[in-house]
Amino acid sequence: MYLQWIELVYSVLVVCGISTVLAILMVIADATIGNYGKKKLIVNNDKEFEVEGGNTVLTTLKEQGIFIPSACGGRGSCGLCKLKIDEGGGDYLPTELSWITKEEQKDNIRLCCQLKMKNDLKVTVPDELLEIKEYEVKVDKIVDLTHDIKCITFVFQGDDKMEFKAGQFVQLEVPEYELCEETVYRAYSISSVPSENKRFQLQIKYVSNGICTTYVHKHMQEGEIIKMNGPYGDFYLTDTDSELIFMAVGSGMAPIKSILMDMLERGINRKATFLFGAKNTDDLFLVDELKSLEKKLPDFKFVPIISRPEESKDWNGETGRLSEILPKYLKKPENTEAYLCAGERVIISYKQKLMELGIPENKIFYDSFG
Amino acid sequence: MKQSPQLKKAEEAMKPGVITGEGFLGKDKRHLIDILIEDDAEVSRSGLSHDIIAEKMKFFKEEGIKGEGLPVCVGDNFEVIVESVRGKLACPFGEPGLISKNNIGVINTKIKQEIHFTDFHIHMIEEHGFYQGKGSPYRISPKELIEILEIEPNE
Incomplete structure (x- = not known):
């Protein structure tokens, strides 16, 4: 009986000892495995x-x-x-x-x-x-451009300012909210002119369930401070005399507007045409502003195009898809550079048409957000 | 029902923060196998298959692409737009490669309802019969798809 008790106590001690050693090993493992120092x-x-x-x-x-x-x-x-x-x-x-x-x-x-x-x-x-920096910026103004595109003006705080080239983009940080449990970044092209380096504007279209676009359209408030970083991208005007054809629909206008305003400020008067598409007249925006550029840039033409004219509205402009209208405005393809801003699928379609019409592939530049 | 190790692995990959921040299961506490069985039963009751549903989704996508980023009319009562969204997603079921996230919006003007889906939804439905868990912000139920896209058993 006495021996059995000793055996039992011994067994308990052995089990406890093993458990203690295992526990110590686990603590050591926790502190070292995955810790690369x-x-x-x-x-x-x-x-x-x-x-x-x-x-x-x-x-x-x-x-x-x-x-x-x-x-x-x-x-x-x-x-x-x-x-x-x-x-x-x-x-x-x-x-x-x-x-x-x-x-x-x-x-x-x-x-x-x-x-x-x-x-x-x-x-x-x-x-x-290495030039890219992170900034805190204030949401200064939110303006509806159409029913699903907003123009947001951001202002840098204190002495901060950002030097950028027309056509570049920034990344906005979306804070945690109902669609994201942690902060995420999304990229958007700047639509304002580089000379205004204390502020910048973005044109953001609502995408159903899009994390950033839902935040911007349904939660963002004027006065709010958010984080962003930039500038990024190599979609900017080359230093040549070639003629220019710009193509975009909807919020794809953003980098092209920045490039055109920059051309105006820098006195670049290359022959340029901007084919801008929308579904109908209600979806066109900043038409007057871009039309007025024709007077300031004598060799510039703005061509708004709608794909679905409404019977009730008087529309005398171009109707159809951009690639259908393109041949009418592309006079010297061999001496033209094309600048496109659209989703990946649309870029493929535009690029194919431009090359069919004789623009060399190395003269087609695009900001594909797909 | 007990699920296979493959489904168990897929269920893990569908949790928040693994492939996407929100994951694919929403607030659904059921195992993946049970989510798949329930949606499969609903599709079967409608006299359809996941393939037929995915084919109709692909049809609208191909028609929408012709609009070059702008809406196009399809048939008498549909308006479709295809927009590219930056980024691609890995398949939680472990298939190699990445699936792009073209966003396809379809408005059924007759019943005044719209639905938005992506290439990722099409892949999940066609290959895995997966419509996402209940409460997932990106779930599209078979019922919604069948009603809004007017999918008929004899298609």
């Missing part, structure tokens, strides 16, 4: 940062004030945040491979929202991205 991040073989390991390269760069374009908030669903990793990237992750071509793999291009800082890392960040 401090890592070195070297940018462009120039700037060196000591950073916390384990975070994504996108987040780590952002913490160091380096903003890489990303429209999906780092979920690997937009493919924008590609960077060249010179050292320390390790193997490609399955979540990167859908976005990275074979050629890009040879150049060590990585999707930096997926790649984590597990090692010391050397990364090449294009110079223009």
